[in-house]
Structure formats: structure tokens, C-alpha cells
Amino acid sequence: MTFRDWYRVDRLPTIYCAGCGNGTVINCALHAVDAMAWKQEETVFVSGIGCSSRAPGYIATDSLHTTHGRALAFATGVKLARPDLHVVIFTGDGDLAAIGGNHFIHACRRNVDMTVICMNNWIYGMTGGQGSPTTPVGALSTTTPYGSAEGVFDISELAVAAGANHVARWTSYHVKELTRAIQTGLETPGFSLIEALVQCPTGYGRRNRLREVSDMIEFLKTHAMLLSRYRKMVAEGKPVPADIFTVGEFVRRNRPAMGVPP
Amino acid sequence: MMQFMEGSLAVADAVRLCRPQVISAYPITPQTHIVEALADMVANCTLDAEYITVESEFSALSACIGASAAGSRVYSATTSQGLALMFEVCFNVAGMRLPIVMTIVNRALSAPLSIWNDQQDSISLRDSGWMQLYAEDNQEATDLHYLAYRVAEDHEILLPAMVCFDGFILSHTYEPVETLSQDQVDAYLPAFRPYQRLDAADPISFGMFASPDYYMEFRYEIDRALERAKERIARAGKEFGKQFGRDYSALVEGYQLEDAETAFVAMGSLCGTVKDAIDEMRAQGKKVGLLKIRCYRPFPGPDIAKALAGVKRVAVLDKNISLGSKGAVGLEVKDALYGSGIAVYDYIVGLGGRDLKKSDIAAIAALAEKGQGDQFYGLRQEVLR
Numbered sequence: 226m227t228f229r230d231w232y233r234v235d236r237l238p239t240i241y242c243a244g245c246g247n248g249t250v251i252n253c254a255l256h257a258v259d260a261m262a263w264k265q266e267e268t269v270f271v272s273g274i275g276c277s278s279r280a281p282g283y284i285a286t287d288s289l290h291t292t293h294g295r296a297l298a299f300a301t302g303v304k305l306a307r308p309d310l311h312v313v314i315f316t317g318d319g320d321l322a323a324i325g326g327n328h329f330i331h332a333c334r335r336n337v338d339m340t341v342i343c344m345n346n347w348i349y350g351m352t353g354g355q356g357s358p359t360t361p362v363g364a365l366s367t368t369t370p371y372g373s374a375e376g377v378f379d380i381s382e383l384a385v386a387a388g389a390n391h392v393a394r395w396t397s398y399h400v401k402e403l404t405r406a407i408q409t410g411l412e413t414p415g416f417s418l419i420e421a422l423v424q425c426p427t428g429y430g431r432r433n434r435l436r437e438v439s440d441m442i443e444f445l446k447t448h449a450m451l452l453s454r455y456r457k458m459v460a461e462g463k464p465v466p467a468d469i470f471t472v473g474e475f476v477r478r479n480r481p482a483m484g485v486p487p
Numbered sequence: 488m489m490q491f492m493e494g495s496l497a498v499a500d501a502v503r504l505c506r507p508q509v510i511s512a513y514p515i516t517p518q519t520h521i522v523e524a525l526a527d528m529v530a531n532c533t534l535d536a537e538y539i540t541v542e543s544e545f546s547a548l549s550a551c552i553g554a555s556a557a558g559s560r561v562y563s564a565t566t567s568q569g570l571a572l573m574f575e576v577c578f579n580v581a582g583m584r585l586p587i588v589m590t591i592v593n594r595a596l597s598a599p600l601s602i603w604n605d606q607q608d609s610i611s612l613r614d615s616g617w618m619q620l621y622a623e624d625n626q627e628a629t630d631l632h633y634l635a636y637r638v639a640e641d642h643e644i645l646l647p648a649m650v651c652f653d654g655f656i657l658s659h660t661y662e663p664v665e666t667l668s669q670d671q672v673d674a675y676l677p678a679f680r681p682y683q684r685l686d687a688a689d690p691i692s693f694g695m696f697a698s699p700d701y702y703m704e705f706r707y708e709i710d711r712a713l714e715r716a717k718e719r720i721a722r723a724g725k726e727f728g729k730q731f732g733r734d735y736s737a738l739v740e741g742y743q744l745e746d747a748e749t750a751f752v753a754m755g756s757l758c759g760t761v762k763d764a765i766d767e768m769r770a771q772g773k774k775v776g777l778l779k780i781r782c783y784r785p786f787p788g789p790d791i792a793k794a795l796a797g798v799k800r801v802a803v804l805d806k807n808i809s810l811g812s813k814g815a816v817g818l819e820v821k822d823a824l825y826g827s828g829i830a831v832y833d834y835i836v837g838l839g840g841r842d843l844k845k846s847d848i849a850a851i852a853a854l855a856e857k858g859q860g861d862q863f864y865g866l867r868q869e870v871l872r
Binding site for chain 1: 513514515516519522523526527530531538540542543544568572597598600
């Protein structure tokens with residue numbers, strides 16, 4: 226099998242806008258799933274609402290496309306009823322960190338054995354570019370026409386603090402690293418979160434001086450700082466540029482987990 | 488001033504003129520254009536209000552409760568799953584007697600996921616104690632917001648109101664709409680004067696525990712207030728007509744009913760299609776008419792019985808289904824006509840955005856004449872095999 230065999234080819238092309246990064250993330254995820262040599266009939270994809278959550282519709286396994294923000298609650302039910310199934314969740318910043326924030330921290334706390342892939346595009350994409358809990362301060366959206374004034378959630382740090390066993394962040398530019406991080410998530414018992422920053426040229430980029438698709442990918446490439454480097458700079462008291470974001474593996478540990486098959 | 492406007496923007500403009508002090512909403516298709524426009528107005532200082540970008544609809548209406556209890560005029564808008572998520576909060580708003588006005592851009596409920604129009608979302612909240620007004624076109628949708636605030640904040644009523652208009656069919660459609668000036672609206676809708684509010688100098692509690700000795704009386708008072716609201720809506724609608732030329736004093740509105748043998752009953756944008764279909768059927772000599780329900784909560788049963796007293800049969804077009812029973816409007820029209828001997832047939836139509844054409848209206852009239860009703864209309868043939 227190859228990653229291609231995991232696609233429902235008859236459902237392609239996707240509904241995603243030209244230049245969207247979600248397809249890249251799905252590709253990375255399916256490469257990682259394929260490397261696990263799992264069977265399709267033993268794998269379930271779960272999602273909520275939003276652009277990210279369309280992903281299971283393009284994958285040739287059983288899937289639950291649920292209500293906005295609730296994917297993790299549904300997935301918890303699947304995993305505890307059938308610990309033998311592999312449960313993978315596609316979600317986004319709006320779905321996971323806003324309306325589903327409560328389910329998110331509690332799924333981390335319980336450390337339920339599942340892998341969550343969060344496509345963070347800093348915006349509510351599907352509804353037309355409204356500000357989300359990850360919209361950077363000062364960024365324009367359709368509900369923050371002069372710039373968002375609210376602080377943001379760091380989704381990965383939140384997952385670490387709430388108790389997830391494995392947390393990593395990469396971007397749609399870093400396809401090899403992202404694929405490897407997802408595979409580590411699939412291998413790790415307990416709750417695993419992989420945050421994938423993705424370009425959203427339609428909802429985010431064109432309002433925020435990143436008009437071209439390549440502008441956003443370039444931004445992801447040039448503003449990503451390895452977590453190890455960031456930590457070293459902080460330890461050495463060196464100034465860290467304010468506009469970078471960290472990438473890498475935030476945590477890998479073995480806290481007691483729920484839903485791990487015996 | 489007559490303007491050619493998208494429905495959502497016309498509603499947002501009407502909301503601006505109502506001078507809400509706090510707006511709290513969460514984006515959901517097809518409501519987004521309304522709240523985006525309001526966020527823009529607040530950001531541009533053309534509307535002096537707080538706009539709260541909350542993390543869910545549950546939070547949106549909860550923040551509205553706080554703001555309303557603190558003494559502010561409050562607005563929100565949602566649809567479908569968003570309204571479903573607000574279910575718990577909706578009952579709280581009515582129970583605390585807070586006059587919040589919320590636009591419902593009617594859309595179908597999941598699952599399966601649908602972003603298209605029917606009226607299942609607001610109908611499912613019919614028992615919550617909110618007034619529910621349904622607009623046929625964008626002019627009515629804007630006007631009903633002024634009326635809703637006026638009635639909701641009436642100290643004899645003190646209940647929240649949903650102004651419902653059909654998603655996409657109205658919300659995303661451009662129509663000529665007569666917009667009012669701030670002076671005109673101020674003359675119709677006085678500044679919000681809370682009956683009671685949170686005040687540290689004179690502390691009160693909202694939403695406290697009621698023992699079985701008292702709970703029923705609270706529900707009774709809400710029901711009585713809704714009954715009183717019928718007369719207040721009529722009065723506010725008449726006043727609106729006097730000031731702006733569009734009379735909304737009737738909770739239900741007849742079209743070609745005088746000599747009708749078959750009467751349709753419908754709510755929302757569907758009424759426009761039915762009126763056109765009636766004109767065509769009348770031209771062919773068929774005696775058909777329409778009763779449009781503008782105010783669904785409180786339910787104007789006696790008005791409906793009076794308006795339909797002369798017809799032979801009634802065909803209710805329900806854009807909702809109380810699964811396991813019948814359409815919600817059909818059931819209540821049957822109740823209103825109980826004992827009259829008039830046959831009432833219910834038709835479930837237009838769920839999840841299924842289009843209803845003029846030819847369908849004529850086909851439904853024919854079904855009613857044959858005495859066939861209480862059924863889904865327009866199903867795909869393969870499910871009927």
C-alpha cells in the first residue's frame with residue numbers, strides 16, 4: 226500500500242481553495258498512517274466542523290464528521306468503546322481551541338489514546354475569515370477590521386500544560402518533519418497533538434499582506450524557529466525576535482493514558 | 488431611503504439603528520455577513536457598542552445575558568447548530584425575563600450537515616419562551632427588528648425575541664429595502680429602560696433556585712406575558728404602520744382569502760412563492776388563498792381560526808418536521824381549527840434547502856383537494872420504492 230490507497234479518489238479534488246495548505250497536511254498524515262502499516266478497517270478518522278474537518282471525507286476509512294468543536298468528545302467515545310481501533314482526529318484552531326477548547330484540555334488531561342492533527346490557519350476559514358483564538362494580535366480579519374486586540378492561545382503549549390503525552394508543531398512547509406511528527410504521534414500511546422500551521426491565502430493571507438500563496442509559505446519557512454534553538458537563546462539571555470513561532474517536539478512522555486489497548 | 492441591499496446588510500443596518508450597547512456573536516454560515524457588518528460598524532465608530540468575539544454560541548448568548556442583566560440593550564445573531572448550542576441559554580434568557588433580540592438566519596440542523604435553509608432551528612426552540620417573528624422578505628426582516636425590541640422591552644412583556652429570516656434565500660439576496668434614519672428609529676424605539684438590572688446599590692439575583700412550591704408560577708407568568716404580547720405586537724405593528732407606512736398590526740396576514748376554498752398556511756420567504764402561485768392558479772379559476780403567519784410565538788390561534796373560517800380546506804406548508812409526529816405549524820393550525828370541520832392537511836417541504844417551485848404549490852393544492860395530506864412533499868423517488 227501507499228499513501229494514495231488511503232484516499233477516496235472519487236471524492237477528489239478537494240473543496241479547498243487554490244493554494245490552501247490543508248491538502249499538504251492530509252498528505253503528510255496519510256504518509257504517516259501508511260508507514261504504520263495499519264489496516265483501513267482498523268482506523269477511524271474523526272473531525273468537527275471547518276475546513277480542516279472536511280479531511281475525513283477524502284479518506285477511505287470509516288469516519289465521523291461531527292459538530293463544531295466536539296470531535297474529541299466523539300473520538301473519546303469511539304476509542305473507549307473500541308480500544309483496538311486507531312483513532313485520528315483532524316481539527317483546526319477554531320474547532321479545537323475556541324468552541325472545542327473545553328473538550329481539548331480534558332482529552333489532554335485524560336490522556337486518551339488518540340492522535341490529533343490540528344491545522345492552524347489563524348482564522349475561521351470556512352465561514353469567511355473571522356478572528357479566532359489564534360489570530361495574531363494586530364492581524365486583520367472580518368471581525369477585527371483594524372487588527373485583533375485579544376491575546377492568543379498557543380495550542381501546543383496548552384496541550385503540554387494539560388497533560389498530553391506527545392506534542393509537536395510544524396508547518397505545511399516542513400513536510401518531512403511534519404510527517405515524522407505525525408508518525409511519532411501515531412506510535413505514542415496516549416494523547417498526541419500535532420499542530421500544523423497552514424497557509425490560508427483566501428481567509429488570512431490576502432488581508433494580512435501575504436497575498437500570494439508563496440508569501441505565506443515563505444512566512445512559515447522564515448518565521449519558524451526550532452524549539453531547541455529558542456530555548457538555548459532564552460537560556461543565554463539572547464533577544465528572541467517577537468514575530469517568530471517555535472517548531473519541533475514540545476514533549477514526549479509516558480503519563481498514564483486511557484484507551485490504550487492491553 | 489430606498490436602497491438595493493443584501494438582506495444581511497439590511498438587517499445589520501437596522502440593528503445599528505436600534506442602538507444595541509453590547510453585541511456578542513460567533514460566526515456561522517449563513518449568519519456571518521450580519522455580524523461582520525456589525526463588527527465593522529463598531530470598529531469604525533458608526534455604532535457605539537461593545538462587540539465581543541466569543542469562542543462559541545453558548546458563550547455568545549451567555550455574554551448577552553450578563554450584558555442584559557447589567558442593563559444594556561443587547562443583540563446577537565445565529566442559526567442552526569449555533570442556536571442548538573444555545574438551547575440551554577435560551578431558556579435562561581426567557582426565564583430571567585431579559586429582552587434580548589436575536590436574529591435567526593434559518594438553516595437546517597445536522598446530521599447530515601447542511602448549510603441550507605429550512606426552519607427547523609428556530610422551530611425547535613418554540614417552547615423556550617422567546618417570541619418568534621418570521622419575515623417574508625428583507626424589508627420585513629429589517630422592520631421586525633425595530634418592532635421586536637419595542638415589544639420585548641415593554642415592561643408588560645419583558646421577554647426575548649427571535650427575528651427569523653430564511654438563510655441564503657433572504658440573507659444573501661439583494662432586494663430594494665427602505666432604510667430608516669436614526670431620528671425615525673429613535674422616534675419609534677425609545678432608549679432601553681431596564682425594568683430591573685444588576686446594581687450593587689440595590690442588589691438582586693437573576694436565575695435563582697425555585698422550589699416545587701414556586702417553579703410553576705414562573706412558567707405561568709412567562710406564558711401570560713406571551714399571551715399579552717399578542718396585543719402589544721399588534722399595537723407596535725400598527726404604530727409602525729402609522730410612522731413608516733408598513734402596517735404590521737396583523738399577527739397573521741391573508742392573501743386572496745376572501746372567497747378561497749383552499750388556503751395555504753406558510754411562514755417566511757415561502758409566502759412570496761405561494762402568492763405568485765396563487766395568482767397563476769386564480770387566473771385558471773382556482774379559488775386559493777394564503778394565510779401567512781408572521782408571529783409564530785405567541786401562537787395566534789384565534790386569529791388563524793377567524794381568518795380561515797370560510798375555507799373548505801387548509802394546506803399547511805411546514806419547513807420543519809417534529810420527527811415522529813407532524814410539522815410543527817400544521818399541528819398547531821389543526822389545534823386552532825379543532826371542531827370547525829375544516830380539513831387541515833400538513834405538507835413537509837423544503838427541508839435542507841430543497842427548492843419549492845410554483846408548480847409544486849399547485850401540485851400541493853391538487854393533493855389537498857383530493858384529501859391527501861400529512862406527508863412529505865417532493866421526496867426523491869428512490870426512497871418511495
